[in-house]
Amino acid sequence: MKAVFVTTFPNDVANVVAAWDCWSEIKSERIIFSRPPTRPDFRQPINRDTDILRCVETALPDVIFYIGAAGGGRMYQLGIETLQALREIAPSINLVFDGGDRPWHTLIEEYRRCKCFDLQVTIDGCLDSPVDFVTIAPVDTRLFTEEGSVKDIFCGISGNIGPNDQRSKIINPLIQTGLVKMRMRDVVGEGFPEHVAFMQRCQMIINTSYVGSGKGHHVKQRVFETGFAGAALLECVDAPTHHWIPPTHFFTYENSEHASKVIKSLGAEEVAEKGRMLQEHVRSHYTPQQVYGAMLDRL
Incomplete structure (x- = not known):
């Protein structure tokens, strides 16, 4: 199964993407639509929604994972129409890192009203989040060795x-x-x-x-x-x-x-x-x- 991740920049996002690649036979593709304000040299992002949609379509995904923020405006979120268009390309999942945090709840409900996703998931283990499914954050296990280092x-x-x-x-x-x-x-x-x-x-x-x-x-x-x-x-x-x-x-x-x-x-x-x-x-x-x-x- 081919996955495309459309995401913001932090490395905790990269780790969740790597957790998919840890087990999937087909490597995912990641499209970053924002970058750190203090790191203008960090991975030139795709700024235009039309470019994002074109890149996703070209990747021919079986599933799309979206990882954005609850705040920060256009820099850290895609527009409603873009999210709706992504869902037309392939089944889409909104991966929320802090679904138990109140600032997220209004946005989750708005996405539901606008039918932006097939599934909204929080990966913070909070059972009272208004998402469709609650789970925990997947871990890239490839670097965790059987014995590990000396525990000093x-x-x-x-x-x-x-x-x-x-x-x-x-x-x-x-x-x-x-x-x-x-x-x-x-x-x-x-x-x-x-x-x-x-x-x-x-x-x-x-x-x-x-x-x-x-x-x-x-x-x-x-x-x-x-x-x-x-x-x-x-x-x-x-x-x-x-x-x-x-x-x-x-x-x-x-x-x-x-x-x-x-x-x-x-x-x-x-x-x-x-x-x-x-x-x-x-x-x-x-x-x-x-x-x-x-x-x-x-x-």
Whole structure:
């Protein structure tokens, strides 16, 4: 099956595309319609809707995945008429990264009224999103080796935090006390191999589960990457992760102070056992073929 992804630029989008190519016999094509404002040299985007439609038609897709934003205007979204036209070319799926976040809900409903897609899917695990189907973010598993690296980091995180957002309030105190080692992840570029290599060095990975607005929680792709990396998960107690992974398979924390106590209280053997349980679960239930296959089954 040939897939075309029509998307914005961030590397978390690239990882979702790579997760399709991880298992599909036919490599996908990606059409990028926006670029980072600070990186004018980054992959010249296609700006005109007619050019996008022509490129998609030429690719002869069996399915089209659209990944846009809830805000940002024309720079980060395609127009309604363009989305409708894409649906005429092949069955189309709107892949939403933050469907549980309220700013998305109005746009999801507008797309439904205008019949822009055959299926709207949120990949953040939030069951109260107004989409057609809720699942989790597919992971490109090709770089997660069977044994991995020497696990010389007790607790780490690879990702991005703002200067004073909800995530930084949790993570920064833990970094400052030496309890957590952080790798800052690139917004664009080809940093996924380094991201995976770091995660495989971790015995345990702490996750911050806030949605983009900071007003709720969802299930991050990092949760499942943690499992494929063979690390234990330390998850925010408010995250809906328990809907997807048994609560017995990960640790939880309430706030930064509580996370500090949890990290200090855990031994290597207990952490390793949770990591094995999580790894077995994600390998059994959340391969990229299983995640994408469930979407395709609903078309």
